[in-house]
Each structure stands twice: as C-alpha cells, then as structure tokens.
Amino acid sequence: MMQRIVVKIGSSSLTSEEGGLNDKAISFFADELASLQKQGYQVLLVTSGAVAAGFRKIGYPSRPKVLHEKQAAAAVGQALLMQSYQEAFAAHNIGTAQILLTRTDFGSRKRMNNANMTVEELLRQGIVPIFNENDTVSVDELKFGDNDTLSALVANLVKANYLIIVTDTDGLYSADPRSNPDATRFDQVDEITDEIYAVAGGAGSSVGTGGMRSKVDAAKIATRGGVPVFVGKVSQPGDMQLTLQGHGKGTYFKTHLSSLSMKKQWLGFLSNPLGSLIVDRGAEEALIAGGSSLLPVGVKSIEGHFHAGDVVEVLGLDRQTIGRGIVNYDEDQLQIIKGLPSKEVVNKLEGIHRLEVIHRDEWISLK
Numbered sequence: 001m002m003q004r005i006v007v008k009i010g011s012s013s014l015t016s017e018e019g020g021l022n023d024k025a026i027s028f029f030a031d032e033l034a035s036l037q038k039q040g041y042q043v044l045l046v047t048s049g050a051v052a053a054g055f056r057k058i059g060y061p062s063r064p065k066v067l068h069e070k071q072a073a074a075a076v077g078q079a080l081l082m083q084s085y086q087e088a089f090a091a092h093n094i095g096t097a098q099i100l101l102t103r104t105d106f107g108s109r110k111r112m113n114n115a116n117m118t119v120e121e122l123l124r125q126g127i128v129p130i131f132n133e134n135d136t137v138s139v140d141e142l143k144f145g146d147n148d149t150l151s152a153l154v155a156n157l158v159k160a161n162y163l164i165i166v167t168d169t170d171g172l173y174s175a176d177p178r179s180n181p182d183a184t185r186f187d188q189v190d191e192i193t194d195e196i197y198a199v200a201g202g203a204g205s206s207v208g209t210g211g212m213r214s215k216v217d218a219a220k221i222a223t224r225g226g227v228p229v230f231v232g233k234v235s236q237p238g239d240m241q242l243t244l245q246g247h248g249k250g251t252y253f254k255t256h257l258s259s260l261s262m263k264k265q266w267l268g269f270l271s272n273p274l275g276s277l278i279v280d281r282g283a284e285e286a287l288i289a290g291g292s293s294l295l296p297v298g299v300k301s302i303e304g305h306f307h308a309g310d311v312v313e314v315l316g317l318d319r320q321t322i323g324r325g326i327v328n329y330d331e332d333q334l335q336i337i338k339g340l341p342s343k344e345v346v347n348k349l350e351g352i353h354r355l356e357v358i359h360r361d362e363w364i365s366l367k
C-alpha cells in the first residue's frame, strides 16, 4: 500500500502580513511535495491563504474581520491561490485539483462518501488534491475558521499515514516563543493532556487564525483517528523528507490507535451531543479499557433532553469527558432505569430491544 501524506500549509507560511501571495513560497512547497510524489508517496494538500491572498487585490488595507468582507477576499484569493499552485506543480508535470469543503459536508455521510470517491480517483490519476474551506458559503458559527481542523478531518477521511501541519514556528513550545524567548520545545507528545492545551496559545501573526491551540485540536482529532501528526517548520529544500524521516523542525504527536471508520469519526468529532450521562468509576474503567458497552447499572445521572438514537456525551464523576455514543433509550426511560442491574431493567420497562445504554459499536472513547 502506498504511503499517504496530508500536508497542511498555513497562511503565515504563504503570505505576508501586508497581504498577497508569496509565489516563491508556493513554488518551494510544490517542489517539496513533488519530490515526495516522485518517491512514491500519495500527496494531498490542505492550504490556507485565500483571504490573505485576496484582501489586498480588493483594496482592503488589512485582513478583513467582517464575515462578508472575508468571504469576498477568499473568493478573489482562492482563484489566485489555485493558479499559483497549478503553475508551480505544472513545472513538475503534476496536475492539481481544487476541493472546497465545509463543516456541514463532513456532517453528511453521503457527501463525504462522494468527496472520498473523488479524492481516491484523483490520487489514482497522480493528481494532487488541494483542499480549502469553502469560505463563501460557510457561516460563522459553523466555520472551521482555521484549516487545522479541516486537515485533521481530511487525514482521517483518507486514512493518511501522516499529517504534516506546516506553520511559521518550529513546533509547540512551553509558551508562545514570540513573547517568551526562554520557552522550550516539545519534540514529542505521546498524549495530548490538559497541560499541553494550557501552553498552546492563539495566532502569532495578523494573517494566521488558529494559533497553536487549533493545531493541538487538530492533532487530537488526527491521532484519535490513528494518524500521527507533525507540527512545525518546513522551510529548506529537503525539509519535508527529513520531517517524514523523524528529523523535522517541530513537534511530533504520536498515536497508538488504528484508523477510525467514517461512522466513528462522525460520532467523535462532528456529531452534536444532545445530553450527558454521568457514569461511575466501574463503568468509566470498562469504557476506557474498550470492548465494553455501557449498561444502566453504571449510569449515575442524566442531563439534557434526548431520545433513543441521539448522540450523548459520557462524563466521569469528575465531569471529564470519557467519550460519546448513540444512546438506546429516551431520557425519561433512562431516568427510571439508571443504576439498576440488567435483570431489574427488564421488569421496569416494557418492550426493550437492547439492554445496553450505549452499545460498544456505537461508542467512541475520547479520553
């Protein structure tokens, strides 16, 4: 099986603070990716930079903040961005394709299946698929905003072997290195803990949006989906190769999980939980260890309004999220049977189809 690499390049690596594309940078990245493709890797690109490329063309003095101005800038900039990539890859006889997605697309299994089939065909034909958010139709509340999350979802979708998030800083530091020169770098992160989140700050430049925080979010989604992640700098010829060999200038986020099905990806990262179940220690341990379903006896309390078939979040007694699953009972049924051993449950409720509150096949662990 060919190795599949998803590379995400942030606005800060492609544009200047004054706006406009840096064509040299685009050629450099195309050269790096072309050399990976020549070595037999399948390469997919997630690129930002549409807003940053377009705002100056329109005549805005700086990166716009108002939604419709950002969308207008993106509509102008996306065409410029693609033109620049197309020319740069053409120098290596490699074709490119544009794929614009929104968060709503990822919520629909049908749309994602279609996107997936398109991508598979492009890869078979040796074309580099180039993704960005479809900014013109994305509304604020539903936007990815930064492309870090998008790149993680794409990496999971195509079951990538690696996600490389290229930015203007050589990895995750103990504090934002722009304002803390003494900060030290994490070369490797085995597990994304609260401490890791605590050190990851916002964007450092006026063109970037998510900062390290959204990169750590992305690393969490991808590593949960079995895709290892690198976050750092790729700025010299050969850097992409060194990065894949484990010698990159940045932070490596490890994973010990195997790739997730599309259903579990949706459950974990795109579904909208309508309630929470707080479970006892025994249930928590069984769910985390894997292989066990959640039974009524482990449920301590219930919050929110939901029906059988809805997605709920499962929390420990400390209210930390353990995972998400599809619940088999309505909220009012669950109020009656919570805490009860299974043989008592059948006496309390009539016409039960399944004993489990959440079946293990409809569960994803997020701890």
Ligand SMILES: Nc1ncnc2c1ncn2[C@@H]1O[C@H](COP(=O)(O)OP(=O)(O)O)[C@@H](O)[C@H]1O
Residues within 6 Å of the ligand: 009, 010, 011, 012, 013, 048, 146, 166, 167, 168, 169, 171, 172, 173, 174, 175, 176, 177, 178, 199, 200, 201, 202, 203, 204, 205, 207, 208, 209, 210, 211, 212, 213
């Ligand atoms: N702990 C941290 N370690 C490294 N960089 C950090 C940290 N906290 C915040 N940052 C900032 O994150 C920025 C990179 O994110 P961003 O500006 O969104 O770039 P991009 O456009 O590549 O997505 C860095 O320039 C840096 O200033």
Ligand SMILES: N[C@@H](CCC(=O)OP(=O)(O)O)C(=O)O
Residues within 6 Å of the ligand: 009, 010, 011, 012, 047, 048, 049, 050, 051, 052, 074, 132, 133, 135, 145, 146, 147, 148, 207, 208, 209, 210, 211
């Ligand atoms: N879709 C937007 C991405 C916005 C953005 O700045 O993202 P990033 O630089 O990855 O933090 C664009 O192309 O401008």
